[in-house]
Amino acid sequence: MTYSYIARQPILDQDKHTVGYELLFRDGPNNTFPEIDPEQATSRLLSDHFLSTHYETLGDKLGFVNFPYQSLINRVPTLFPSDNLVVEILEDCPPTPELFSAVKDMSSAGYKIALDDFIPSKEWKAFLPYIALIKFDIRQVPIEKARNFILRLSGTKIKFLAEKVETYQEFEQAKRAGFDYFQGYFFSKPEMITRKSIAPSFMTVVQLLTEISKPEMDYAAIESLISKDVTLSYKLLTLVNSSVIVKSKIQSFKQALVYLGEEKLRKFISLVSLASSQERKPDYLYGLSIQRARYCELIASQIKTKLEPGQAFLTGIFSLLDSLLDRSLEQVVAEISVDESIKLAITKNEGVLGEILLLTKAYEQAQWEDVRRYCQSIGVDESVLSQCYNASVKWTADLLNVQHE
Structure with missing residues (x-):
């Protein structure tokens, strides 16, 4: 299977x-396509995932996709x-005349073409006028070396992307380059560990x-x-009064x-609470924590161990x-009254x-072999993973839309 x-x-x-977002696919146990050839598989996965789920969840964002x-x-x-x-051209694609012709056609039809894991070489020079973006894996091409190449192409419209940026130091260095x-994963690691006390409103959150x-909401x-926090109160009433089910304006929190x-209350609190924490953090972190919470919750509901899905939600x-x-995390959990298992x-x-x-x-980072191992360990049927992930992505997108309306 x-x-x-x-x-x-x-x-x-x-x-x-x-x-x-870069969309990372996996089909079958070894990242291979056993019964169909790669381009059919790419088309199938794109139509199954990109068109069905991801167009509504990408919103106004770009979808970066590798093509064989x-x-x-x-x-x-x-x-x-x-x-x-x-459209990402993989690093193992040879720069043939056929590929050059295809790139030219797609570029003139308005497609944005990217060279993935690019290693500068003269064979690719002819392609550059049709390329919108070049990706450098900074583990393969050091930032300094990439910087020289970026400087040489400074008169062009090409944008540059640094891949595998793991620390804020690398992020700052790549920015300067x-x-x-x-x-x-630089964005999901703390910028610095400082002794920052948790503000009262965050404790409310x-x-x-x-x-x-x-299980039983009080x-x-x-x-x-909620009534102690002006921002939360305002946002809650705004949300409810904008809902289609409300016939007359709501006055009380009750x-x-x-x-x-x-269900809606849980969504609302998750979202507003995170958005009220740290303004200067990447917007993606808020979305990721909500999406992760929902994914953990959906996975928990699939396993036979007696587990409260709400606990998995909080863990995420x-x-x-x-x-x-x-x-x-040790500092943070020491200050919050949350279940020991979490x-x-x-x-x-x-x-x-x-x-x-x-x-x-492991799923977020597309580490598929680890995904399989944890599935076996906790007794989750692999067939539900994709469904749960898509559902969590959609749930988060719906939630963020509510927040922006």
């Missing part, structure tokens, strides 16, 4: 805003709209998150927490909570608090919750 997976990795600009050589020659990318697709875009993770406790119901959300607060999961990856978190992180 083979399953197709898709994960997405964010691409950020110099201000750490998300401009797009033959699919480029066959102009497969032209099956998809050009407005938010970036002239890179426009960045991909890597943590208490709210704890309340919504309980509306009175939630109401008293009314608002009843109207929203448990809290797993990024170190990055949102620039403090170690603390152990996020600080030491212990227990079933810890394994669910490891599975989620």
Whole structure:
């Protein structure tokens, strides 16, 4: 039995805003396509995933997609709209006359073409006028070497992307070297560990998150927490009054909570709470923590061990608090009253919750062999992973839309 997976990795600009996602595919156990040739497989995966789920979740962001050589020659990318697709030419594609002709055609049809894991060589020189973006893996081509190449092409319209940026130091260095875009895990690691006390409003947020993770929600406790925080109160009433189900304006929080119901309330609190923490953090971090929470929750609901999905939801959300607060997870969990199993999961990856978190992180980073191993360990059927991931991505997108309306 083979399953197709898709994960997405964010691409950020110099201000750490998300401009797009690289969509990473896997089909079958060894990243191979056993029964069909690669370009058919690419088309199938694109139509299954990119068109069905990811167009609505990409929003105004770009989707970066790798295309095998033959699919480029066959102009497969032209099956998809050009407005938010970036066509990546893999590093193992030979720069043949056929490829040159295809690139020229697609570029003149409005497609953005990128050279992935680029190593400068004279064979590619003729392609450059038709290339919108060049990606350098800074593990293969050091930032200094890439900088010289970027300087030589400074008169062109080509943008440059640094891949595998792991630390803030590398991010700053790549920025100075002239890179426009960045991909890597620097954004989900704390910038610095400083002794920053948690502001009272953030403590309210943590208490709210704890309340919504309980099987039976205590509306009175939630109401008293929300009513203490002006921003939360305002946002809650705005959300409820903009809802189609409301016939007359809602005046009290009690009314608002009843109207929203448990599911919507949980969504609302997750989102607003994170958005109210640290303004200067990459927007992607908020989305990722909510998406991760939802994915953990959906995975938890699929396993036979008696586990409260709400706990998995909190595990996902809290797993990024170190990055949102620039403090170690140990410091953060010491100050919040949350179940011991959640603390152990996020600080030491212990227990079933810890394994669910490891599975989620492996999926986000497209480490498919690890994904398979954790699935077997916690007893999750591999066939549901893609479904749960797509559902979590869509859920987060819906939530963020509510926030921006």
